[in-house]
Amino acid sequence: MADIKVTGKLIPTPRGPVRIYRLKPPSVNEKAVRSLARLLGMQADAKSGTLRSDADKLSYSQGLLELTMYRASGGVRFIDRARWQVDDRKSDLKIEDAAASRLAQNFVKKYKLAPAGETKFLKAARLHVGEATQGGKEASDRIIDVGVALQRIVDKIPVDGPGGKVVVYIDYERRVTGLERIWRELAGVYRRGESYRTPQNALDDMEAHFKAKRGIIEVQEIRFGYFEDGWHGKQQYLQPAYMIFGMLSSPDGSIRKRTIYVAPALSNAVGRITPPLETKPAQRARPAASY
Amino acid sequence: MSIHVHVRVGVEWINDFHPTTCHQNDLSYCDDQVVGFYNHMGSHGHVQVFNWGDDNAWETDFRHPDFGGDSLNWSDDVHFCMVNDHGGNSANIVSFYFSNAHTNCSVPSTKMRLGKKNLKWIAALGCDAVLNTDAAHILAVWGGPMQGVHIVCGYIGTAADSSWTAGLGGDFADDICGGDTIAGSWVSRAYSFWTGDDSIAIAAGVTRDDAINRRESENLDWRDLNVAATNWLAWKYRT
Numbered sequence: 001m002a003d004i005k006v007t008g009k010l011i012p013t014p015r016g017p018v019r020i021y022r023l024k025p026p027s028v029n030e031k032a033v034r035s036l037a038r039l040l041g042m043q044a045d046a047k048s049g050t051l052r053s054d055a056d057k058l059s060y061s062q063g064l065l066e067l068t069m070y071r072a073s074g075g076v077r078f079i080d081r082a083r084w085q086v087d088d089r090k091s092d093l094k095i096e097d098a099a100a101s102r103l104a105q106n107f108v109k110k111y112k113l114a115p116a117g118e119t120k121f122l123k124a125a126r127l128h129v130g131e132a133t134q135g136g137k138e139a140s141d142r143i144i145d146v147g148v149a150l151q152r153i154v155d156k157i158p159v160d161g162p163g164g165k166v167v168v169y170i171d172y173e174r175r176v177t178g179l180e181r182i183w184r185e186l187a188g189v190y191r192r193g194e195s196y197r198t199p200q201n202a203l204d205d206m207e208a209h210f211k212a213k214r215g216i217i218e219v220q221e222i223r224f225g226y227f228e229d230g231w232h233g234k235q236q237y238l239q240p241a242y243m244i245f246g247m248l249s250s251p252d253g254s255i256r257k258r259t260i261y262v263a264p265a266l267s268n269a270v271g272r273i274t275p276p277l278e279t280k281p282a283q284r285a286r287p288a289a290s291y
Numbered sequence: 292m293s294i295h296v297h298v299r300v301g302v303e304w305i306n307d308f309h310p311t312t313c314h315q316n317d318l319s320y321c322d323d324q325v326v327g328f329y330n331h332m333g334s335h336g337h338v339q340v341f342n343w344g345d346d347n348a349w350e351t352d353f354r355h356p357d358f359g360g361d362s363l364n365w366s367d368d369v370h371f372c373m374v375n376d377h378g379g380n381s382a383n384i385v386s387f388y389f390s391n392a393h394t395n396c397s398v399p400s401t402k403m404r405l406g407k408k409n410l411k412w413i414a415a416l417g418c419d420a421v422l423n424t425d426a427a428h429i430l431a432v433w434g435g436p437m438q439g440v441h442i443v444c445g446y447i448g449t450a451a452d453s454s455w456t457a458g459l460g461g462d463f464a465d466d467i468c469g470g471d472t473i474a475g476s477w478v479s480r481a482y483s484f485w486t487g488d489d490s491i492a493i494a495a496g497v498t499r500d501d502a503i504n505r506r507e508s509e510n511l512d513w514r515d516l517n518v519a520a521t522n523w524l525a526w527k528y529r530t
Binding site for chain 2: 002054056085086087089122123125126127128129130131132133134135136138139140141147149160161162165167210213214215216217229230231232245247248249250254255256257258259260262274275277280283285286
């Protein structure tokens with residue numbers, strides 16, 4: 001059984017009223033993708049562009065512009081392939097987080113990608129390029145793009161998880177080159193929260209989840225917020241959760257891997273959030289090496 | 292843009308370690324990412340060569356015959372190899388850790404000769420492909436092992452073993468099978484604002500322009516455009 005050790009201080013159990021929301025099923029079809037494409041400045045009439053479809057997503061491309069919608073989540077990815085992550089081999093983007101955030105917020109507002117007042121700056125992540133000779137000469141490092149993540153807020157509570165954010169990509173000329181948006185629409189209140197479970201309850205869930213696993217998990221951080229899944233998650237409810245960030249570490253600390261467990265925060269939560277670990281079929285033994 | 296060549300694909304992953312030999316903390320989701328990659332590559336028509344998990348994954352598959360290994364029949368007998376397990380990096384040597392001592396519990400990068408035969412691209416999803424982004428460190432870790440391989444993909448520091456990144460391998464495969472660049476797609480898909488995964492891709496080249504071209508433009512169609520000598524490395528990362 002995995003041994004859970006909390007290395008930091010547990011957060012207090014939240015207080016105050018909170019709700020569980022139903023989520024609208026995503027509408028991912030040709031009409032929706034063309035409509036969004038038009039909003040983002042693509043021509044997108046019935047005769048232009050190319051539609052591609054597979055089990056996971058629907059894409060519309062026109063020239064070097066590409067818009068993809070994910071069927072499970074309704075998540076959107078829009079890329080200008082002429083400029084997104086492109087290195088002109090000389091530019092170095094020097095931009096403070098605050099300025100990058102303003103550019104991203106303005107873009108989100110202009111294209112109505114999130115309701116006003118329902119986002120906050122989360123992080124700016126910079127794309128670097130570098131090169132050097134094998135001997136370490138002529139080393140260089142430049143920044144060619146910044147991705148600005150704006151986090152969703154619901155009832156003044158942050159939405160955490162792989163979803164619940166809009167990411168806007170800005171290039172060295174401070175132009176927007178792409179965006180990612182995972183933002184499931186609310187369909188109304190499903191139920192009001194009765195009482196909160198404690199962070200310790202969430203840790204107990206985590207221990208039960210990993211009961212068949214051996215090792216030590218050092219819990220470094222627990223966050224509280226609404227949880228929203230990523231591109232491929234079919235999510236029906238938006239509910240409060242504890243997000244537990246841990247580290248699997250060898251005794252000498254040299255071999256590490258992070259782990260994340262998400263547990264419902266309400267006593268009347270809708271089901272579990274982290275899927276149960278699947279029992280995987282054992283592989284047949286590999287034949288002995290022939291060398 | 293579509294891809295015009297077929298590539299051979301192999302993957303290895305370890306979730307469950309043993310309490311006695313080769314002991315490490317168990318992992319839970321390594322197979323999801325790499326088998327997702329394997330299956331999606333196969334669904335796009337590429338050749339699935341091996342999928343070795345847990346005790347079937349062996350360090351000899353990555354160790355070059357100069358050091359008694361069998362890499363030329365496994366990791367270096369495919370064009371694209373993806374491995375997900377525990378990784379560690381000490382003194383500029385990255386190691387992959389295995390659950391089964393066949394013959395050892397780990398293989399250090401000093402015993403790898405990546406690309407000596409057929410390997411063009413390797414994605415190492417364990418932790419610590421590099422510990423930081425200092426040029427001297429990147430070169431010290433990967434300059435030696437990259438001996439013909441075009442691009443190495445990995446993480447800066449630790450990576451997450453998480454249900455929430457299970458789709459990474461499939462998304463990455465779909466991107467590159469659609470013609471996306473390997474380095475660009477990796478850095479974009481593997482970076483996570485939520486889990487804290489910082490991604491890096493490192494390309495080799497004969498000249499500065501060659502290495503940069505591979506970093507910026509190489510896709511699966513570059514399979515047979517060999518790196519004649521690793522005189523330069525060019526990398527991109529998001530952090």
